[in-house]
Amino acid sequence: MPAKGKHRRIKSISLTRGIAVAGTGAAVLVLPVLGATSAGAAQGVPAAKSAAASTTYVVAQGDSLVKIAREHSLSGGWKKLYQDNRATVGDNPGLIHPGIKLTLGTKSPAKPAATRTSAERADRSEQRTALTATPAKKTYTNNLDGWIKESLDIMAKHGIPGSYEGIHRNIMRESSGNPLAINNWDSNAVAGTPSKGLLQVIDPTFAAYHVAGTSMNSYDPVANITAACNYAADKYGSIDNVNGAY
Template sequence: MPAKGKHRRPKFSALHRGIALAGTGGAVLVLPVLGATAANAAPAGAVTEPAAAPATYVVAAGDSLATIAQEHSVSGGWESLYENNRDVLGGDPGLIHPGLKLTLGEKDAAEPRPAAERADRSERDSAAAEPAAAPAEKTYTNDLDGWIKESLDIMAQHGIPGTYEGIHRNVMRESSGNPMAINNWDSNAVAGTPSKGLLQVIAPTFAAYHVPGTSLDSYDPVANITAACNYAADRYGSIDNVNGPY
């Protein structure tokens, strides 16, 4: 009997068709190994297409964000277009000029904005959230100058004509600027309705031409002036047209 020999197991390539040696007594058979490549080859990896970059548009003369957003069907309109291009447009969406390159689609949401831009936006958002401060109430001095100026503002609200000079001229003639002046000797006084105040208004005239929002006291400087000017406008067209007793 032939001596037992040592046989080495042949190696197979995963990439090529191989052969196997099989002993059958003294003969050697060559057997093809089929399917080695198909069984062991790694499948080809799928090729991933890179995401398409957002479309861009170069601003032309006469463009606005609204027209660009409408013509290119930008989702979210001009506001979205502005938000996606704040780094190009800056702080005013109305100021665009030819040559600017705008991104029409959504930019990468993960892309952080510059710190300065985030701070600027935060400040503007905070300012927008705060209610607007009420305008300061106008004040007037408690003297003839202040009384005339306050009266003129009230007269303007009610469409009553008159100027500072016209009022001042008549005040100085009628009362010399004394709001407590009273005439106790003329015909009105004899009839029981003396003329009172800066522009010497009698009670019936004051009641008829009193301007809403002013005092009901005919000695009150502003109430006296506005009532007298209202009367003068009705009778003479304006206190400016009064140059003597009226």
């Protein structure tokens, strides 16, 4: 990879917080994380009961785990409801999508009227806890597939274009997938700046196109891929447009 070329400021994009998108057939729903969507929509309905007295509930717009657990007086509250349905809900208990089916467990004993106010306060506190729960951190495999996928996620945050296929194709040509590959024979090597890593980046180019948040070691697979794609985006529009030495 040549060292020449204008350095450019790393692109960045802002992330809109508190919004999730769910597809429902041909339509798309924009969902606040406060529940299934906006309040005032149709109520969810129990769909079926099992022999063990559990109920299948279809989530409606405006629902949340806390609301469902409270309205159905579920034993264990929203936490038990989430535990029983985690495979369906996913890693964020503060976001549930209309149309999914939840299994409702057993009901709690009826509460005396004198305790309802304190119970409602506890429900509100639990709802805040559910809505601020942090989703599990995404993990990647420590191999070429994982390195490319992690790089693509970082690139998306910084507005750097590129596809899995384009990155993989160029890696196989440049290094055959060896993150420690180095070229010690071409003109760059003679000049003292050999090409290194998965996408054979020379040190000056790596420093100029390094992406914040990745390693400063040019042999690091994710840092190498991301910097090379940043360079390719500046020079060729995208790593997908690179089909030979670059």
